Amino acid sequence: MPIYRTTLGGEVFRFSNLAEVMAKATPARSGDALAGLIATSDVERVAAQMVLADLPLKTFLEELLVPYEEDEVTRLIFDTHDAAAFAPVSHMSVGQFRDWLLSDAATPTALKALAPGLMPEMAAAVSKIMRNRDLIAVARKITVVTAFRSTLGLEGRIGSRLQPNHPADDLKGIVASTLDGLSYAVGDAVIGINPATDNIPTAMTLISMLDDLRGRYDIPTQSCVLTHVTNSIEIINRGAPLDLVFQSVAGTEAANEGFGVTLSILKESHDAALSLNRGTMGQNVMYFETGQGSALSADAHHGIDQQTVEARAYAVCRAFDPLIVNTVVGFIGPEYLYDGKEIIRAGLEDVFCGKLLGLPMGCDVCYTNHAEADQNDMDVLMTLLANARAQFLIGVPGADDIMLNYQSLSFHDIAYLRNSLGLKAAPEFEAWLTAMGLVSETGHLLQSDLGAARLLEAAQ
Incomplete structure (x- = not known):
């Protein structure tokens, strides 16, 4: 050597x-x-x-x-x-x-x-x-287009994940957060719930609720309950209306074993989701999350720096033609990314590397409460990532995830990016928002009484 x-x-x-x-x-x-x-x-x-x-x-x-x-x-x-x-x-x-x-x-x-x-x-x-x-x-020069019920990655647009988590998986609380997010035009990439209890019955209940809500109003998006991939396989076998298979992945075999996953399991889940044929605009059926430091935290990094191991995780994602991938850039904590400066740099690295490798790369612009960072740092990163044409960003009510106990972006932040930078949601979702009276013909957020009233009907 x-x-x-x-x-x-x-x-x-x-x-x-x-x-x-x-x-x-x-x-x-x-x-x-x-x-x-x-x-x-x-x-x-x-x-x-x-x-x-x-x-x-x-x-x-x-x-x-x-x-x-x-x-x-x-x-x-x-x-x-x-x-x-x-x-x-x-x-x-x-x-x-x-x-x-x-x-x-x-x-x-x-x-x-x-x-x-x-x-x-x-x-x-x-x-x-x-x-x-x-x-x-x-x-920003790289375009990666994927589709399921909405088409993501088109120029002049930025997608968003609506994240309506609840610490007790309470359906009314989740619906309230979902309606709030939709009223801010959030959710074209996915409506995705991190369940507080990772078991199959809970996941099936949440999946069915989201699918009922989506179907009732013909919302052109996809839903996902971020349960373990083996749960998703069983959920598919039981006939639940699953859209996307989710899994956290890392850049080494040992780190993925820590997540309880192998490439063969991912292939099995991918094949199972494709068999459902639930997409209307495309059949990209996988949703992956990554994050710098995950392999190091599992002592599975092989002496490689955390950013390089993170990039290797994108090879795992790329093998399964995903709809969306995001780095949860500041979630692991200041032991891995200490402050706002490190988080900003890592977020830009991750989106750059992911897109360069051909992935539909987004980001959870976030930090934990014990990090030397604040929402001003997140304002900077989200604006930079919008300029870099990230595939999508994540929004939670008030930028505060009360189940996972970390800080992310708010629904208002997604609206700011679109209104200030002239960006739109996915075209199918944009058409639905316009029909609901939630955005203008130019894509600007209206939050009209008509749109709010129509959404509130879904809570009944």
Whole structure:
């Protein structure tokens, strides 16, 4: 295995392997410090970034960060790599790849064609030598369109997940939050509930309630109860009206085992959901969540920095053609992303890497109450992500999830982004909102008495 080295300011810096180069080139974050992987100084970080910039992209095909024999995610990444798609950039170094991505040559068409040829580690590597504005500039050029009952990812639009969680899974409370969110034009990506009790009967009750509400008013969206994937398989077998299969995933086999999931289980669930044929505009039936630090928290990171492991999770997602994917960027806590600055950087990295790899990438713009962050930080991140053309963002009542006990975005925040930046909801959902009197013909939120009255009827 080669030793990587460079000289900076008269000092020689040596890195024992590619994983160390990647870790020490990463912008500082508390999780890597906790794992003992972080650069010891800003100078060492720049030295690592210099080494990384000069590495050929082909290096990642030759020096695997997690051994092929030990990890099914590595096997998935390596075995599905599309050499023909990779060919246009295969001669480039990481630094040259950065310059190409920022150039006019990297058109939306070229980026879409390139995605199957990129390994997640390549996307992670180039992100480490990019400024925040670079991540935004490239991500906004990438279009990833998916569909179930609504069509997501179209230019000039941003989707939203309506998250009406309740600490006791109370149906009236969930319906009230759902109606509130719909009145703010939230929910075109999914109406998704995190159940307080993760069991099959509760999930089936919640799924049936959401489907009844959606069907009664012919709302062109999809619902999801974020129960474990094995529960979803059983729920499908029992005949419940399930739209999307949900699962949290990570970037190593061991971390996924901690979630109780394997690639074969995910395939079984994907096939089961497709068999229902419930989509009208498309058949993207999977919803994945990820987050920097999940593999480290499970001691399943193989000595790799948390952002690179996060990018590897996107290979798992990509294999199952999902409707939506989101990083829950600040949810794991300040042990992994300490403050607003780290959360903002991580959110931009994740959406950039996910989109570059061809995923419909969104974000839960969030933080825990013991993090050094506040809603002003979230205002900044959500606005940056809207500029980066994230697929969707998540909204909860009052930006405060009273079941999961963390802070996210509010329904009002989604309305702000759309009204201020001229963005619209998915076209099918937009047409429904207009017919309900909730938005104007130009897509601006109205919250008219007529629309509110029609929604309130659903609570009866």
